[in-house]
Amino acid sequence: MSTTCTLLLTTLVFLLPLPPLAVAARASLPRGAAIAVEDYATDFLVSPDGTFACGFYNVSPTVFSVSVWFARAAARTVVWTAAPARPVHSTGARLSLDRRSGALVLTDFDGTVVWNSTYVAGDAARARLLDTGNLVLEGGGNGAGETVWQSFDSPTDTLLPGQRFTAARHLVSRGGRGRLLAAGYYSLGFSDYAMLSLFYDNHNFSSIYWPNPYNNYVANKRKIYNFTREAELDALGQFISSDDAGFVAADLAAGDGVRRRLTLDADGDLRLYSLDAATGTWTVTWMAFANPCTIHGVCGANAVCLYGPSPACVCAPGHERADAGDWTKGCLPAFRRDCSGKTKLVALPHTDFWGYDLNDGEILPFRECARRCHVTCSCVAFQHKQNMECYLKSVLFNGRTFPGLPGTVYMKVPADFAMPDELLHVHQWRTHGGGLVIDEDIPTCDSVADAELLLNVSTHDGGRDVGKAVWPYMYGFLSALLIVEAVVIAFGCWLFSSRGLFRPSRVWAIEEGYKLITNNFQRYTYSEIKRATNNFTDVIGSGGSGVVYKGILEDDRVVAVKVLRNVLQSEQEFQSELSVIGRIYHMNLVRMWGCCSEGKHRILVSEHIENGSLAKMLFDDREETPSDATVVLGWNQRFQIALGVAKGLAYLHTECLEWIIHCDMKPENILLDKDLEPKITDFGLAKLLNRDGSDANLSRIRGTRGYMAPEWVSSLPITEKVDVYSYGVVLLELVKGVRISEWVIYGVKLADMDTRMVVKAIREKMETSDQERCVKDLMDHRLNGEFNHAQAKAMLKIAVSCLEEDRGKRPNMSSVLQTLMSVEEEAR
Template identity: 85%
Template sequence: MSSALAVASTLLLPIAVGLLLPLPPAGAARGSLTRGADIAVEDHATDFLVSPDGTFACGFYNVSPTVFTVSVWFARAAGRTVVWTAAPGRPVHSRGARLALDRRGGALVLTDYDGAVVWNSTAQAASASRARLHDTGNLVLEDGHGRALWQSFDSPTDTLLPVQRFTAARHLVSRGGRGRLLAAGYYSLGFSDYAMLSLFYDNHNFSSIYWPNPYNNYVANKRKIYNFTREAALDALGQFFSSDAAGFVAADLGAGVRRRLTLDSDGDLRLYSLDAATGAWTVAWMAFGNPCIIHGVCGANAVCLYAPAPACVCAPGHERADAGDWTRGCRPVFRRDCSRPTKLAALPHTDFWGYDLNDGEIVPFHACAQRCLATCACVAFQHKQNMECYLKSVLFNGRTFPGLPGTVYIKVPADFDMPEFHVRQWREHGGGLAIDEDIPRCDVANGGEEVLLNFSTHNGPRDVGKAVWPYLYGFLSALLVIEAVVIGFGCWLFSSRGLFRPSRVWAIEEGYKLITNNFQRYTYSEIKRATGNFTDMIGSGGSGVVYKGILEDDRVVAVKVLKNVSQSEQEFQSELSVIGRIYHMNLVRMWGCCSEGKRRILVSEHIENGSLAKMLFDREPSDAVLGWNQRFQIALGVAKGLAYLHSECLEWIIHCDMKPENILLDKDLEPKITDFGLAKLLNRDGSDANLSRIRGTRGYMAPEWVSSLPITEKVDVYSYGVVLLELVKGVRISDWVIHGVRFSDMDTRMVVKAIHDEMETSDHERWVKELIDSRLNGEFNPVQAKAMLKIAVSCLEEDRSKRPNMSSVLQALMSVEDEAR
């Protein structure tokens, strides 16, 4: 019963919104799009592709009267359920947009009202004959013999359809929640670094894996790791198979049912079945019956209660950051000051998952409390009945329910007045959960355990003391009102009295682009304020200057001001086009941008320890030297980041300027790859004309940069090989001395040849020791060192076909990660 109620809110939303959108008339469509033909956005209601059996349709989908996407949807489902979208974060306008099968290049091309290319199918096949929508929901570009040259199944958005293969190179990314329907959501499904199918949460401040259960190891989760096949699929019967054993079956297992596996905006992965008679969807399987387990449901400093739909409350001493969006969490109403006396506010049967400052030692309560009180970075601690102590640096992923072991104690100022607000939870005899805040109709005497949680009343009881259903109805009503306002505004906008006339379509470009932006837009004055008028420069390079800044929410950021407007505009657009697809701990996160006049500015997270180049090459003799284990973990982390860029992103991405200056180290010396100013999306056939104008950094450039060969991801592999050698030796490769001979940066091949000859002819121990940084004083792991040198030599092959890919490099490094010295 509780699961059904939780699902109801998910089902009502797309149906309610969909009813506002007109359904295309049946039969007024075409079976294929031939070479040179196009579909105009103005004809979206009558001109679209349909699958032979009529189940799927593809064409312009009206998000609002002025905003359209090119999508594939279930034509027979209520609300036109979308299963795939081309460039989901970049819609087009309602006038002048076209989807065409290019007569010359043989690719599907989506252009906006001004002729700008928004998306193309990346297939550069002169033999492309037509685009056709198959009965499986797959949009396919075919040659004259029906062979597939490109297909939408290779680049899923938030939905997986039966018989659609899911591989390491693919991700499902949820859509944004309220107010962010076109933006990418915070949730994604993909294979982790350990080849385990996982659900990821990343809101650009916090990131974590929340499925399978992060509390358990892979054995307890019944998963397999290190199976680098990394494939999954949903079959026609409703069975889901994965290479890591993450399988499940539909409740209505059997043939003849239309299904879809969708990562919804609330972070739950659900398998839906279509009722052919009514067009309604039912849930046949879901990853989470209790939504409170999903990370980020209530945001920071908030606790999720399941009753039987999720309800959020702020932690003691906190208030809501955004009255309309719980995912933004709560903010403290007091000032954190470690010099002031503090007291503890208890939250029984509560947990905030992750962000621990320790490993959960077994200590008495008073010792645990003393450690937290004495540690400024500790904002709270959890103490369990078996005396496990967890110090928390962040209050995130909070949840509470009867039987959850342990109590969380939050640090608040000793003079802070917190009126008590009692939230009662209990377990019914029938096993269901309920919640009540002093409501007479609920009686603890009916059975079970009562738990009292003290929450701050700074939110006001109206936020946490009401039943769940009014919230649901209110939320749906608000959505309908917002949709009506958007429609009304759109009609006024293009009326004779509106701001813009139909003949001035170009003038509203900023208006409709702004509502689809995935990034925080900052004004130039905000950037000046954050950087103190650009006073604290922390780096510079060929594409711009980087300053340190502090935003109004106290986040420390890196602000990159791009140089040379004509060039920077291209770099700016390039970075923004790929950044929304980046989800990895070894890549710097982009938080926002500024684009005013000729100014192009990027705002990203600030990494505390600066670049690897600074830590490795620019240290004073008295400074601490990077230890061997730190160097190996840096090599491993960079390999993970590059492997993600090359094979696990929604698109293939090459960095093109991999060097120690573009590897930043955080406070734990975890590496993060930065500076995507030179990065371009790699076409599936390995060609990209734009890459001919890009150049890397001397000493790290692969030989093909100076030849006529097309640039592939193997240029990054080459640069990574140079970085590996420098990590081992501790000096620039141009400064290497082997057997008394000094090499210049033009002779990297001579360094490689010398190392290769040593590997072939000399005693392993001797030649490895000779190549290790002397500052380590012999403290290194010879097995790992030998592996790193061999990998580096293979990466530096002049013939790029002989170089390994980054996934193979990663596997080789991981195979020696646990080697004892």
């Protein structure tokens, strides 16, 4: 087991392959020069000895950041990132040394400044990457070679040898799975007492968890109120701090020839890594926590971290996971807390929930401690230790349990609440010599099946069990401890994959790599949303999933606020939308700014798109005579809308790290900005599609009548081809300017849409010799004959191919996009 863990902990993985150090790699970036994101694989800075590289780092095929990474590691290891929470697009982004200001400037595809080095003195001559991994700006003129700005002054999650750490600087962990470009909950810095400390802050709970918060500074061997507030890691692997915090690498004897880094990992553990030059892999040579369960926030609220000796999370009795994919969100009670009702206690031996005490640990007998918790409404549990210390708890947070941990936690639950008494029996126990022994060996990898881990607990009414042995209560916990170890051994080979036991892990050293882009939403309160929308007065849209209001945030941004309907259904939809939003970034997709999940309210906040939906602009007032107040989309605008929507869908289907199907593509879900650039919105029905094409949940999703592919009503699996079908309908409506359900075919108005008749009629017309006449007959009469014949003919042919009943005959969106782009080129 220890060998497996050691191997798993030896490498911090960023899985994207390292571009070769090509001839085009630069030694410096002179003033006025720039690096283009399109040339990321060949155009970047390298340090003189080739150890470090700096340039555009491909988070995903369409998402990039500007980073410094180890170039000699087997897998790239990022040590610094400019604006880590704000990636840029794969097209049009630039990193330049501005000719006028002398600052490094990172701009996105639209020219927006994402980050700059803040240096504006005006005499920077070049940017260089040093052998230490420090990206610097060097002055020119009389100050030639002088460093006027350096990345070492603004660390992200890693400290390199020789990089001074001061009171003004912090290391901030990455956000873990789903939030890898967002800031994590953990940080390293100097506290108010000038002690170098690790902090946890999830915006609801915050605490210091290193050094040991149970101890005072003397017990932790630290100095307080030191005025220097500096720390540094040297090349030998020694870390020293002004508050006497210090440690050394296990391979200190190897000397200064070893490349090292000190990283605050996403799981909250501070680790020192050494690079094996022969293999290019990393080895952990020191870590702050041997027992990851002592890291705060590992399992979230109302959850317990089991350590036996590998960590895993389990909900406290009577609680259920808040998010099946994220333990940091903790668990929610399956019962209602009511201060007026009768309660009973559930014992959790050898367990602690650190912090959030309602008292200072008075010395009280068990009965009095229990009575105080019973009569105190805010008390959800209490801990009673053998020395009669009593701690009343207002929140169950930072939970952990392992043999020898002093004290028992007693949870307060309704008297009529039925506690689970099931336990997964993998081991048989018997008493021997006053202790417990295991009758059978721990099963091997081949003999353990997938199973749900349940926690066995005992219930009682308060004081009846005082003085009884704790062994009856320990059976479940001790069994669970060894069960966890068996499960970890059995599934160690995939523990850190997306399906791992601890997902997303804040307990392990290994990061899975940049699988997802930022999910860094602003969390708004319901009162903030009400103020922004003027108490929900300006309705700009509505649909089956909710109503959309116009709002203005405190920073004067105009936003669209979507209030989801029906709490029971909207919770699932809310989580679905958040899951999808966290994975997308494209100019033809609506950007999400934040969300509100407070009580029964489920609200999404997105950018406001000025011109509303394509449906409104294409269909509203169609039969009226156009006037100054009525805008008729011109042909070029329609073609550009078709092209933009194709780009957005192609991105969703093929360029995201996981395939995404929209499932409800229609003109109402295509918004037009001030330049009539299309942006796809409303991902309420979207689901992620596995790359093997299997996702049983998709069979329950439905789109909108008239845009639904035939497989929706069959038993066929749902694939991205349902979006291709819907896109074909949208193309026909762009050409004709009429909803397809209102077309007149063979003299019959299709009140109930029959796409087969439409497709058959178009095919027949296109097969005639007079194709130009055919295309003209199918055009929107409001265009008055002003359209590009080649583009219109191509759109009609694409639409017909997209509307094939046999999905295997439909093109994919990438080929559709290529066809449209080639037609656009020919028209220029």
